[in-house]
Amino acid sequence: MWPTSPAADGNTNTNTNTNTKTRARLSSSSSSSSSLSTSSSFSRSSSSSSSVAVLQTPKRKTMEEVWKDMNLATLANESQPPAAVSGDTRHFFRGMILQDFLASAFKSPPSSAVSSEKPQLPLPPTALSLTSGLCGPFGPSNLPHHTAASSPFSLSTKKQNLEDAPSCNAESDRHHKRMMKNRESAARSRARKQAYTNELELEVAHRAEENAKLKKQNEESGNGCSDSQKGFSSENFISAILKKNTAHLHMLVESLDFQLRDLGF
Amino acid sequence: MSNESSSLISTIGDILGPFNLSVPLRITYNNRPVINGCDLRPSAILNRPMVEVGGDDFRVFYTLVMVNLDAPNPSNPTLREYLHWMVTDIPATTNVTFGRQLISYESPRPMMGIHRIVFMLFRQLGRNTVFEPDLRHNFSTRSFAQEYNLSLPVAAVYFNCQREAGSGGRRFHN
Numbered sequence: 031m032w033p034t035s036p037a038a039d040g041n042t043n044t045n046t047n048t049n050t051k052t053r054a055r056l057s058s059s060s061s062s063s064s065s066l067s068t069s070s071s072f073s074r075s076s077s078s079s080s081s082v083a084v085l086q087t088p089k090r091k092t093m094e095e096v097w098k099d100m101n102l103a104t105l106a107n108e109s110q111p112p113a114a115v116s117g118d119t120r121h122f123f124r125g126m127i128l129q130d131f132l133a134s135a136f137k138s139p140p141s142s143a144v145s146s147e148k149p150q151l152p153l154p155p156t157a158l159s160l161t162s163g164l165c166g167p168f169g170p171s172n173l174p175h176h177t178a179a180s181s182p183f184s185l186s187t188k189k190q191n192l193e194d195a196p197s198c199n200a201e202s203d204r205h206h207k208r209m210m211k212n213r214e215s216a217a218r219s220r221a222r223k224q225a226y227t228n229e230l231e232l233e234v235a236h237r238a239e240e241n242a243k244l245k246k247q248n249e250e251s252g253n254g255c256s257d258s259q260k261g262f263s264s265e266n267f268i269s270a271i272l273k274k275n276t277a278h279l280h281m282l283v284e285s286l287d288f289q290l291r292d293l294g295f
Numbered sequence: 296m297s298n299e300s301s302s303l304i305s306t307i308g309d310i311l312g313p314f315n316l317s318v319p320l321r322i323t324y325n326n327r328p329v330i331n332g333c334d335l336r337p338s339a340i341l342n343r344p345m346v347e348v349g350g351d352d353f354r355v356f357y358t359l360v361m362v363n364l365d366a367p368n369p370s371n372p373t374l375r376e377y378l379h380w381m382v383t384d385i386p387a388t389t390n391v392t393f394g395r396q397l398i399s400y401e402s403p404r405p406m407m408g409i410h411r412i413v414f415m416l417f418r419q420l421g422r423n424t425v426f427e428p429d430l431r432h433n434f435s436t437r438s439f440a441q442e443y444n445l446s447l448p449v450a451a452v453y454f455n456c457q458r459e460a461g462s463g464g465r466r467f468h469n
Contacts, residue, residue, distance in 0.1 A: 211370050215408075218369060221306060222409070222455065222464060226332040228302035233330070 223289070230286045237279045244272045302331060307413055307453055310364055310376070311436055318357070318387075319349030320416050320450035329414075334464060335454045340412075343380065343391075343400035348416065348450075350387025356419040358383045358445060359391060360436055363403055363456075365410040378434040379403055379412070383425040397427035403456050409463050413453040417445035 248268045300316050308314070322329040324344045329335070348357055359382045366377035379401050385394035403412055417440055419425055425443045428434060440446065457463055 214370060218409075219464070222332065225302045225306045229331045232302070 227286070227289045230282055230289060234279065234282045234286060237275050237282065241272060241275050241279065244268050244275065248272060303451055303453070306332070307364060307411060307451070311362075311413060311415065311448065311451070313447055314451055315447035315449055316451065318416060318418070318449040319347075320414065320452055321347040321349075322414055322452050323347075329452055329454050331453055333454050335412075335456055336459050336461075337402065337404050337456065338459060340456065341402045346382075346385075346391035346414070348385055348387060348389060348391070353386040353388050355387040356383070356422050357385045357387065357394075357449070358417045358419055358425050358443075359385060359394070360415045360417065360439070361400075361412065362415075362434060362436055363405075363410050363412050365405075365408060366432070367406060369408040369410060374432040376434045376436060378428065378431040381427065383419070384422055397425070398431065401431070405456055405458055405461075407458075409455050409457045409461070411453050412456050413451060415448040416450035418449050420444050 251268065300314060303314065303316075304312055322344050323346075324335065324340055324342075327339075329344070346359060348359075350357070359380070360378070361380035362376040362378055363374075364376055365372050366374040378398055380396075381398035382391050382394040382396050385391055403410065415436060425445070428439060436448075440448070455464060
């Protein structure tokens with residue numbers, strides 16, 4: 031379990047079960063620009079609530095440590111320039127690296143990710159809580175930046191299971207796109223099947239009709255001589271066609287039977 | 296007839312319809328007739344088919360158009376429609392060999408998915424009134440017909456085509 035993020039409104043009930051609630055509070059607080067809760071969670075030098083500040087300090091240290099480790103891992107995996115800038119900008123830069131890191135963690139090709147995948151995957155859940163916790167070091171001047179940075183994470187994790195790897199919007203978009211594509215493909219498949227069944231039925235009907243007609247002709251020509259027929263044996267001719275048609279008919283009916291069985295009849 | 300057109304309408308009608316199916320059209324690849332919706336692999340359709348046209352007056356001329364509705368990929372048909380073959384001035388009651396080929400037969404080779412390949416027959420106002428289009432890809436049969444006063448298709452036949460080793464679509468039970 032990753033360390034829980036500090037409560038936005040100063041409540042010390044940081045139960046692991048209330049993580050989502052905490053995140054919800056954080057996301058709502060991130061949208062407000064001037065509330066006390068926002069400043070208390072984001073500002074390091076907050077003087078609004080001393081108790082909150084006290085609470086934040088020890089936790090932030092732990093998170094800072096983990097963040098450092100993770101950042102090192104990032105640098106090891108990717109060729110990112112080290113965060114050499116000092117002051118608030120450094121933290122902000124780290125935030126950006128975090129985003130890029132998470133984005134690239136999913137974009138990296140399978141061949142290169144074999145060795146690096148293990149360290150990456152368990153880290154992002156930690157990173158998520160860190161993001162909200164990292165809001166601490168940011169000065170109030172950086173508020174708009176990390177509001178944008180933190181809210182997608184908090185919102186997207188609400189959507190997905192905490193056990194899964196966290197996703198930015200691109201990932202869920204891709205998933206959605208894939209789902210739509212699959213649906214369309216399934217619809218096309220069904221349409222094809224239906225069309226084929228229709229065709230079979232049609233042909234069965236057609237052949238049956240022809241058979242009936244030919245049978246009738248056969249009878250007639252068998253009983254009496256028909257002037258319309260030519261010199262060759264019309265009877266045999268018709269019977270031959272009849273036989274062929276009947277064979278085809280049987281085949282078609284069999285096919286149709288399979289199709290209908292598939293459809294559940 | 297209504298059954299036949301309903302299956303055609305549902306499968307290809309939204310792109311190529313409406314239809315005015317009134318003339319028999321018989322298409323055979325290697326002596327096997329093409330049934331609507333049947334499955335033909337690229338190996339079976341390498342060479343142009345025999346096409347027999349009905350009607351009753353050989354002073355009436357038809358144009359045959361063959362297009363792929365799902366090029367290059369049914370999920371992303373950016374080249375729809377792809378023109379595979381076009382023959383004009385086919386006299387009624389004869390076959391395609393009596394006509395004049397405007398676009399040579401290019402055998403379909405789908406790479407991805409199951410493609411619908413459609414043959415359509417149009418009645419011309421007169422002989423020598425239809426001229427070849429510029430490009431094969433992104434062809435529009437409907438606008439082409441409008442341009443050359445071909446009215447609605449008088450016959451249509453389609454089949455499904457996928458790559459040789461493909462295993463999509465209908466499952467065989469034998």
